[in-house]
Amino acid sequence: GIQVEQSPPDLILQEGANSTLRCNFSDSVNNLQWFHQNPWGQLINLFYIPSGTKQNGRLSATTVATERYSLLYISSSQTTDSGVYFCAVEGSIGTYKYIFGTGTRLKVLA
Amino acid sequence: DAGVTQSPTHLIKTRGQHVTLRCSPISGHKSVSWYQQVLGQGPQFIFQYYEKEERGRGNFPDRFSARQFPNYSSELNVNALLLGDSALYLCASSLSYREAFFGQGTRLTVV
Numbered sequence: 037g038i039q040v041e042q043s044p045p046d047l048i049l050q051e052g053a054n055s056t057l058r059c060n061f062s063d064s065v066n067n068l069q070w071f072h073q074n075p076w077g078q079l080i081n082l083f084y085i086p087s088g089t090k091q092n093g094r095l096s097a098t099t100v101a102t103e104r105y106s107l108l109y110i111s112s113s114q115t116t117d118s119g120v121y122f123c124a125v126e127g128s129i130g131t132y133k134y135i136f137g138t139g140t141r142l143k144v145l146a
Numbered sequence: 147d148a149g150v151t152q153s154p155t156h157l158i159k160t161r162g163q164h165v166t167l168r169c170s171p172i173s174g175h176k177s178v179s180w181y182q183q184v185l186g187q188g189p190q191f192i193f194q195y196y197e198k199e200e201r202g203r204g205n206f207p208d209r210f211s212a213r214q215f216p217n218y219s220s221e222l223n224v225n226a227l228l229l230g231d232s233a234l235y236l237c238a239s240s241l242s243y244r245e246a247f248f249g250q251g252t253r254l255t256v257v
Contacts, residue, residue: 077253
């Protein structure tokens with residue numbers, strides 16, 4: 037099955053810093069999402085981005101499907117950005133399931 | 147608009163018992179999926195239902211079962227609970243096999 041790797045596994049930033057999170061996947065994908073998991077466990081949708089580039093405020097994401105990676109950019113980080121960021125991919129049409137990476141644990145210091 | 151709602155939010159069960167977890171999808175969403183997340187790992191796919199039919203099953207034992215009702219809500223059942231079943235169980239709904247939206251999860255502790 038598809039393998040999903042995220043890097044770095046852990047990241048500590050000072051408030052105001054920028055960061056880039058990476059997601060590599062081993063095969064072509066039909067869908068790709070980025071999530072932020074808050075301390076209570078809820079997965080918050082950040083981007084649905086099987087290809088191309090999207091921006092939402094201080095966050096943006098780029099997926100290069102032909103090269104099998106996606107990037108999540110966080111600019112001017114805030115303490116509320118702390119948590120775990122997951123990339124999830126769905127394989128070819130008909131697999132009906134998302135495969136999650138192991139996540140990047142981000143801590144933003146005041 | 148209500149998002150995906152799951153109940154209960156927390157649950158403590160004894161080894162060998164049975165548990166039922168419930169999920170109501172976003173209004174209009176006909177697809178519901180279940181995921182298990184153990185501490186320190188990403189969620190793992192358990193089941194996916196669409197229009198009351200099972201469309202996908204992950205690598206979980208037969209102790210795990212699920213169903214979807216005519217109103218598109220869903221139940222996940224786990225029999226003969228093991229300590230290793232302790233996890234956060236997440237339900238997701240989607241409109242058409244695309245973007246998935248997750249509930250707040252049910253945290254199950256087996257003692």
